[in-house]
Amino acid sequence: MWRTILAAIALAASTVLAQSEGPIVLGQSVALTGPAAQLGLDMQLGASLYFNKVNAQGGVHGRKIMLKTLDDGYEPPRAVANTKRFIDEDRVFALFGYVGTPTSQAVLPIFTEARVPYVGAFTGAELLRQPFNRYIFNVRASYFDETEAIVQHLTAMSVDKIAVFYQNDAYGQAGLAGVERALKKRNLEVVAKATVERNTVEVAKAVETMRKAKPQAIVMIGAYTGCAAFIRDMKKAGAAPTFWNVSFVGSKALAQALGNDGRGVQISQVVPFPWDSSLPVVKEYRALLAESGKGEPGFGTLEGFIAAKVMVEGLRRAGRNLTRDGFIKAMESMGELDVGGFKVSYSPENHNGSKFVDLTIISKDQKFVR
Secondary structure (H helix, E strand, O other): OHHHHHHHHHHHHHHHHHHHOOOEEEEEEEOOOOOOHHHHHHHHHHHHHHHHHHHHOOOEOOEOEEEEEEEOOOOHHHHHHHHHHHHHOOOOOEEEOOEOHHHHHHHHHHHHHHOOOEEOOEOOOHHHOOOOOOOEEEOOOOHHHHHHHHHHHHHHOOOOOEEEEEEOOHHHHHHHHHHHHHHHOOOOOOOOEEEEOOOOOOOHHHHHHHHHHOOOEEEEEOOHHHHHHHHHHHHHOOOOOEEEEOHHHOHHHHHHHHHHHHOOOEEEEOOOOOOOOOOHHHHHHHHHHHHHOOOOOOHHHHHHHHHHHHHHHHHHHHOOOOOHHHHHHHHHOOEEEEOOOOEEEEEOOEOEOOOOOEEEEEOHHHOEEO
């Protein structure tokens, strides 16, 4: 019995030692290929900009941050396999910057059972917010926050015939629930619903449904390929509602996919305007992005950048003897953190960092205005 106890103590000691030396390894499962690839590529790039800056300055308490990214194609089974590999084989310290509701839903029981922190996921779904989960730290606002802002804006302009086009999975259902919740507060109901399957552009049935319903506005809960196909086909069919998207759509990718058809399409955002360099966080992000030579500013890369800043702050506050439990306690004791004009706040009872929502419009030449 004593041998067993001593072996357990030795194993615990070696685990603490391993977490206190070498790089801090983070695992990220996102779409790097397929119809939703731009979402994953943006999150990876934005986060890497900041992690690389921190590493160039000596890391966190002398330890470099290593971001390991695997492709899941925005498909839950692949995200599950990636997550098990991160935890069982790569022994990552935490999971960071995952992209998507269905993928997050699939891996939630895995990281919860393993007691691995899950930080800065690119999704606003309630399943990462309710019920409370000690291992989840959200940086962005929720889909309930985004859809409330959209419905509030529309109804203030006397628009009350509102329909929902949504991806037929956990993400789409989360956004639909948000719209229904916001409308119910105003004694209204969704006038029509239509779906598209994840990673497809089969929208003919959805277009026909919406043409018959003739809504004034359509709130869209999908990724950029499916939403672009739907908007194009609706316009070809002569329908003229206003089109609204939540942030997960991938704003820049949607604008590029739509071309001239994108003008006037509106998108809620959960990070500051990436072209507003009056904000310190945007100025810092734009300088590092320009230095990297890896693309133009956008909402997705800025979200990855901000999530990385929050992650690093938690690691710093956790101290030199880094443990997962110590990291969680450090995040919970953070209170309000200003990362440069964008604020997040955490406590032992609340792991939802921000409720910030902005509304933007695609203008001419694929530019964005507020």
